[in-house]
Amino acid sequence: SVALLGIGRENLRIVPAGRDFRLIPAKLEKAIQADKASGKTPMAVVASAGTVNTGAIDPLPEIADIARQHNLWLHVDGAYGALAAIAAPDKFAGLELADSISLDPHKWLFQSLDCGCLLYRDASAAQRAFSHTGDYAKSLSSDPIEGFAFFEESIELSRRFRALKLWLSLRFHGIRAFRDVIRKNMELATRLGAAVANHPEFELLAPVELSAVCFRHRVGEPATDEELNRHNSAILKRLVERGRVYLSNTTVRGKFALRACIVNHRTTEADVDSVIPEVLAAAGARHDQTQP
Template sequence: MAVVASAGTVNTGSIDPLAEIAAIARVHNLWMHIDGAYGALAAIAVPEKFEGLAQADSLSLDPHKWLYQPLDCGCLLYRDAEIARRTFSYTGSYAKQLSSDPIEGFAFFEESMELSRRFRALKLWLSLRYHGLQAFRAAIQQDLDHAQRLVNAIKDARVLEIAAPVELSAVCFRHMVNDSATEEARNLFNLALLKRIVSRGNVYPSNTELQERCCLRVCIVNHRTMDTDIDAVVPEVLDAASQILSEQDSK
């Protein structure tokens, strides 16, 4: 049995109460895994948001998401790696041939479900060595600041609504159309709006659905993002929305 907690969900970046979940897992002798694929790398910059992260038995991280690596570079960290080795590796015939002792017989190339594979860790190791952790910390902090900059711009545009609290760098929002629009009309409008924004080719939000509300989602995980990129989002959304509304009026 395992408990899986999220340290940054895909849609909104919300973080589970990791310390509380870890305490419950410990009492019941449960394995605790934390899915930190998107969010947990932000602990480098804002550890206070991830209290309890260090208590995980295993933690998944995607350095190709928020550590600026090219696809693909998924990591799985174990508190006790031998448990994983025993679970996954020692059925392999090579390991058994190397030694009758499972630990000594451990073969590096069997430590994964894949057999032939690239040396994915090299790019991560090299860029950490070359740039230093501080460069990554600063870039993640800049992404977090950019998300807050976008939140402020969305709040300033009264016809837009923030759809979920912004804990990390994922910002979900929607266009309200007008005060009397039904939720269904808003959903249809935001779907059309997303398609229009993407077809205009200036900014590329993604979509998400939160409590039956269709939303636009901007997730900032690029160290090259600039203030001007962030500042382009809201005017582009408003302009695309005006375009759709005026087309609807003229029908």
């Protein structure tokens, strides 16, 4: 985003996270102070409410405090995770302090691609930034519903009616159905995380905060991270070829991770319970292939 906005990648500060993968507020404060001391003007803080890799949720109240003290815009990236606030609000304390929040109903509200959503605390700030429409597209109505134009509050001009499918499914199923399924997805992730943690051949690489489970298969000890990375990368390739379970991959602190992310309303206990046997089968097949 900073590159697209013309702010420049060199002006992006990546603030370190702690062992729990959550941003460390004191490091944020330090980065802001350092930039100010060198004559730079910080403008915004972007926090995560559910990181892509591990689902970690940053300490939003502390971050919001710092942003407010320095008069910085606080955006929270909740594309994947923040929709879980309807099922587990306690995990998302401070989300309400954001100036803007991005959400992807095509992730954890089970919509088909694409359906992204940006919420502003103060819609007039969005209008000031984006309403540069030509006269030919100006809304003539001051009615808040009839006169509302998405293109006055975001970058896109011509756009299809993405909100329709979301509105329809919320009206048809009701919010409770979404809440229940998100809760179920989180329980399934906890179940898989526990199975991984209790299995002697597996290592859980990050706490299970929402519905992402990052883990790896271990080979005979001692194995270096490099060997384990190669081993797990080969497992994933084989696993996907087998076609029974789909996992994605990521790197967690230099460790290649198998990543299960449960965001489907049809996923069952049986599906989740098949992950470990499938990974073991893929590991075994790989092992067989490497035997003389």
